[in-house]
Amino acid sequence: MKRYIETNRNRFFEELFSLLRIPSVSAKAEHKPDMYFCAQRLCELLLEAGADSADIYETAGNPVVFGQKIIDPSLRTVLVYGHYDVQPAEPLEKWRTDPFEPVIAPDATGQDAIWARGANDDKGQLFMHIKAFEYLVSTGRLRHNVKFLFEGEEEIGSPSLPAWIKAHKKMLAADICLVSDTTMISEKVPSINCGMRGLSYLEVKVTGPNKDLHSGHYGGAVANPIQVLCEMISQLFDADGRVAVPGFYDKVVELSRADRRMLARAPFDLKEYKDFLGVRELRGEKGYTPLERTGIRPCLDVCGIWGGYTGEGAKTVLPSEAHAKISMRLVPNQLSSEITRLFAKHFKSIAPKYVKVEVTPCEGGDGFLIPIGSSAYKAASRAIAEVYGIEPVPARGGGSIAVLAEVQKILGIDPLLLGFGLERDTIHSPNESYLLSQLFRGMESIARFYDYW
Amino acid sequence: MKRYIETNRNRFFEELFSLLRIPSVSAKAEHKPDMYFCAQRLCELLLEAGADSADIYETAGNPVVFGQKIIDPSLRTVLVYGHYDVQPAEPLEKWRTDPFEPVIAPDATGQDAIWARGANDDKGQLFMHIKAFEYLVSTGRLRHNVKFLFEGEEEIGSPSLPAWIKAHKKMLAADICLVSDTTMISEKVPSINCGMRGLSYLEVKVTGPNKDLHSGHYGGAVANPIQVLCEMISQLFDADGRVAVPGFYDKVVELSRADRRMLARAPFDLKEYKDFLGVRELRGEKGYTPLERTGIRPCLDVCGIWGGYTGEGAKTVLPSEAHAKISMRLVPNQLSSEITRLFAKHFKSIAPKYVKVEVTPCEGGDGFLIPIGSSAYKAASRAIAEVYGIEPVPARGGGSIAVLAEVQKILGIDPLLLGFGLERDTIHSPNESYLLSQLFRGMESIARFYDYW
Numbered sequence A, B: 001m002k003r004y005i006e007t008n009r010n011r012f013f014e015e016l017f018s019l020l021r022i023p024s025v026s027a028k029a030e031h032k033p034d035m036y037f038c039a040q041r042l043c044e045l046l047l048e049a050g051a052d053s054a055d056i057y058e059t060a061g062n063p064v065v066f067g068q069k070i071i072d073p074s075l076r077t078v079l080v081y082g083h084y085d086v087q088p089a090e091p092l093e094k095w096r097t098d099p100f101e102p103v104i105a106p107d108a109t110g111q112d113a114i115w116a117r118g119a120n121d122d123k124g125q126l127f128m129h130i131k132a133f134e135y136l137v138s139t140g141r142l143r144h145n146v147k148f149l150f151e152g153e154e155e156i157g158s159p160s161l162p163a164w165i166k167a168h169k170k171m172l173a174a175d176i177c178l179v180s181d182t183t184m185i186s187e188k189v190p191s192i193n194c195g196m197r198g199l200s201y202l203e204v205k206v207t208g209p210n211k212d213l214h215s216g217h218y219g220g221a222v223a224n225p226i227q228v229l230c231e232m233i234s235q236l237f238d239a240d241g242r243v244a245v246p247g248f249y250d251k252v253v254e255l256s257r258a259d260r261r262m263l264a265r266a267p268f269d270l271k272e273y274k275d276f277l278g279v280r281e282l283r284g285e286k287g288y289t290p291l292e293r294t295g296i297r298p299c300l301d302v303c304g305i306w307g308g309y310t311g312e313g314a315k316t317v318l319p320s321e322a323h324a325k326i327s328m329r330l331v332p333n334q335l336s337s338e339i340t341r342l343f344a345k346h347f348k349s350i351a352p353k354y355v356k357v358e359v360t361p362c363e364g365g366d367g368f369l370i371p372i373g374s375s376a377y378k379a380a381s382r383a384i385a386e387v388y389g390i391e392p393v394p395a396r397g398g399g400s401i402a403v404l405a406e407v408q409k410i411l412g413i414d415p416l417l418l419g420f421g422l423e424r425d426t427i428h429s430p431n432e433s434y435l436l437s438q439l440f441r442g443m444e445s446i447a448r449f450y451d452y453w
Helices: A001-019 A030-047 A123-138 A160-166 A223-235 A257-263 A271-278 A292-294 A334-350 A375-388 A404-412 A436-452 B003-022 B029-049 B123-138 B159-166 B224-233 B257-263 B270-277 B290-295 B336-349 B373-390 B402-411 B435-452
Strands: A054-058 A064-069 A078-081 A103-106 A112-115 A145-151 A177-181 A192-194 A197-205 A299-308 A321-329 A356-365 A392-394 A415-417 A433-435 B053-057 B064-069 B077-084 B105-106 B114-115 B147-152 B176-179 B191-193 B197-207 B299-309 B321-330 B356-363 B393-395 B415-417 B433-435
Touching: A001 A112, A001 A123, A001 A436, A030 A054, A030 A123, A030 A145, A064 B159, A078 A123, A078 A404, A112 A436, A123 A145, A123 A436, A160 A197, A160 A404, A177 A404, A192 A375, A192 A415, A197 A223, A197 A404, A197 B191, A223 A299, A223 A321, A223 B299, A257 A292, A271 B029, A292 A404, A299 B029, A299 B224, A321 A334, A334 A356, A356 A404, A356 A415, A375 A415, A404 A415, A433 A436, B003 B029, B003 B114, B003 B123, B003 B435, B029 B064, B029 B123, B029 B147, B077 B123, B077 B191, B114 B290, B114 B435, B123 B147, B123 B435, B159 B402, B191 B373, B191 B415, B197 B224, B197 B336, B197 B402, B224 B299, B224 B321, B257 B290, B336 B356, B356 B402, B356 B435, B373 B415, B402 B415, B433 B435
Parallel strands: A078 A145, A078 A177, A177 A415, A192 A392, B077 B147, B077 B176, B176 B415, B191 B393
Antiparallel strands: A054 A064, A064 A145, A103 A112, A112 A433, A197 A321, A197 A356, A299 A321, A299 B299, B053 B064, B064 B147, B105 B114, B114 B433, B197 B321, B197 B356, B299 B321
């Protein structure tokens, strides 16, 4: 497919950029029209690539795009999953270019990349599947039925998709679910994800006095909700760096020494890792390596906090409220619904009596594991090995694609995570980018996967 | 002066409203022009009220208004201090009316009040002085020289005023400094402030990784700066509710039992206090009453906190930075500059090695005490007693007017705090208001003060 890419390179950029220009931010209601624009554009791209049909389906939330090409019902069927919604671009002032006006420019190491929100996650990655499909169709090499399912709510936890999948089980029937929405360890150490963490995401609100107060008149006599929220958050970890929510680890499966040894084969350079992050020391659960802490162990992070006066200058206020957004990454067997309940109960239980505490669940999903002995895994491994010149290692991804556990459950098929993102892409952060080399090697690997499976 | 108020009531409202409509928010650079508009309007009002002169003076920051009427250099001179700048109005969504479009409407108890940012603090209160002066001039009763000094930077700690006062010492020479920028205990318990707390205000920044990270890919392995900031803030108090900054209390003067008994005579209804605030329990330094905690004891409050994603929905991010604004209210003898230094040193010392911490001083000022045996205090006490029908009690104010300690030092005169605000006015908060009854009784009390001093 290398030559096909070379010939069509500029058209590919134009097509991908047309998706990246649409600010399809699912977290913000104001972008609702953009979700439809983006879904419409995907239908066009699928049809142009050779799909028999491509349609927008309404859900309880943002629309789903479904397209397919059925060449022979007796052949194996691939279901491609991707999402066209993106994370909010904030903080905007930290972007070097407009997040919704993609540009191609070299990164710090001189490698050309596309810079835009969604360049990798997930518009760039789902685009690879459309182009690999186009190549197979246009060259007469397609030997599978292919179905595309693109949703618009992944970044907010796919609240509507499970019900929609249940309602369209037959239409979605397939033998494997291909997903490119993850990273590999590095360009030199390609890897295939064999598991993802689940997620529980909640918002907490601590209310002290019923109105903002003058900190001079009341300071010292009235509990400050920011202070209390900080004290409560500081109690969420024990001295060993473990999450101090009772029951949090009850269902976590301890990996065997052999399994841990296998995972430890993934290369990891502590100094390089710290240098990339600009930190002097790491922090995490006692008794586990950094890769284990992000791969096989659950964790808790405060993703956002706000309260009181946060503008310019010095406003002296003892505020009425303080807020935080808290995410917990879960490992297989931990149920998101149960962890959300345990957290809410615990957080309320540690609230001192001079404040009121509210906990609101925002989104969640379970983690899952993927069998690495399957023919699909082996085909993917062979394809990637040929394109990269190195056999990929199996790895456990720290992120979450909440809906994939549902796909596994409802459709009874395993996902295969062919992620070509790299940590350097800084998805979910300012200046998201995607290396052209990864974009093109991803397309090539995917096309070869169809050959070998 | 009662009849004069009745006759001129509507004109008074129009004049005060013309000040309140100008959004003279000193914390925000965008309001720079409004500072000049407001200063200009004050000059007009002073001249109309009978001043010989009223002019705008440039400072290193916002302009100062100075006006005066010298009837006989051998008579005693009153210097009136006030400030025309106001606190930011945020959060705007909590205002029931436009903060910069004043209206007269009854409060929850049916008493008419003016609703606007600055209705009390300090435009409403400084206006009382202009009108009392106008009354004395127009009725030929004035027996003092009167000077007015209105500054535009009180809410940001008066950074420019001390230098300006030093440069205009002779012009400002006076025998007393009248200030109406504080509250009294209640309408039924009028009080005169005999001391104010000082202030140290700082901003802190905790930096973890050098960019926002995907909380799935790094969560569990990298220190989260919000978590660390919360842990650091939670260490700022000890188990007895004392500020845990070493040296913080070193210079605090312990009041004698007799002094504490005298202060305890101020009426205080715990249930009413808690009900007004909507809290079940109070919190503060062990061994002191709520009034002592806000009057004679220093304290620390987090006035604002922010970090990570604070918008709508669920963004999973492990942020690079977390911030907080911290104010400390100081009692006499605690030096603001020293406390700021102690805090900065301590806060950096408790930073764990996986983050970087920056501390930026924002504003500060020392506290001060006022002698209650003076002839001016006695004249004010008599004036208020006549207007309210009850003798006012001496009280210690919890707030800070940073510049008054400087006035005391540079000009060598004592301030007299004739505050007619009430806690119900919720200055610095949404829906600031000022009761008409307090506005008018304030004017009357001030006019009588001139009679008795």
